Amino acid sequence: MAIILPDLPYAYDALEPYIDAETMTLHHDKHHATYVANANAALEKHPEIGEDLVALLSDVEQIPADIRQALINNGGGHLNHALFWELLSPEKTEITEEVAAAINEAFGSIDAFQEAFTVAATTRFGSGWAWLVVNAEGKLEVMSTANQDTPIMEGKQPILALDVWEHAYYLNYRNVRPNYIKAFFEIINWTKVAELYAAAKA
Ligand SMILES: [Fe+2]
Numbered sequence: 001m002a003i004i005l006p007d008l009p010y011a012y013d014a015l016e017p018y019i020d021a022e023t024m025t026l027h028h029d030k031h032h033a034t035y036v037a038n039a040n041a042a043l044e045k046h047p048e049i050g051e052d053l054v055a056l057l058s059d060v061e062q063i064p065a066d067i068r069q070a071l072i073n074n075g076g077g078h079l080n081h082a083l084f085w086e087l088l089s090p091e092k093t094e095i096t097e098e099v100a101a102a103i104n105e106a107f108g109s110i111d112a113f114q115e116a117f118t119v120a121a122t123t124r125f126g127s128g129w130a131w132l133v134v135n136a137e138g139k140l141e142v143m144s145t146a147n148q149d150t151p152i153m154e155g156k157q158p159i160l161a162l163d164v165w166e167h168a169y170y171l172n173y174r175n176v177r178p179n180y181i182k183a184f185f186e187i188i189n190w191t192k193v194a195e196l197y198a199a200a201k202a
Helices: 021-044 053-058 065-086 097-107 110-123 177-184 190-201
Strands: 128-134 140-146 157-163
Touching: 021 065, 053 065, 065 157, 097 110, 097 140, 097 190, 110 128, 110 140, 110 157, 110 177, 128 190, 157 190
Parallel strands: none
Antiparallel strands: 128 140, 128 157
16 A cells, blocks of 8 residues: 555646646645655655555654654645545535535634635745635634645644645746736635535534
8 A cells, every 4th residue: 555646636727827737736746746646655664654644644753753844744735635635626615504614713714714724825935735724623723834844733623725835836827826816716626625624613
């Protein structure tokens, strides 16, 4: 067994004009594939720890020191991207009542949430991710992480993710990350967000 690169759940050009086919092709076939290959290379050095990346990254101290950072970077890179693909949708989806209620409770309004998420994504310096997570108290929270760090490492369950590495947007949006963030809100798979929210609350 090994970690497998999942197929995209839609065609490479399905998210155009918001995310172009060339970006999706490179992002999935090269960047994500490399995280998978490197995660497998790290795991092969310690077959005794298994391959459950969620369990391993939930408690990084249990990861053998010689592969710990490699697994944070590449195991995290795999989990983050696998989640990200599923959180994008070529078809318009609507925010569900349950998720809207939780967002309103945490942020006051959908607009205020969008603003907080946009700030997190815009101000993440260098490479990283913006997240909507369910925290240990079961409440929603917006946060960002550096590199491929996952909120799972902090005991938080991600239900929405935005990759703000330059590889995610530079071909189309060049240096203008805010336009990419704006486009992201047009292609969020709210059905998947609702599914992840329900699972995190269970
Ligand atoms: Fe990425």
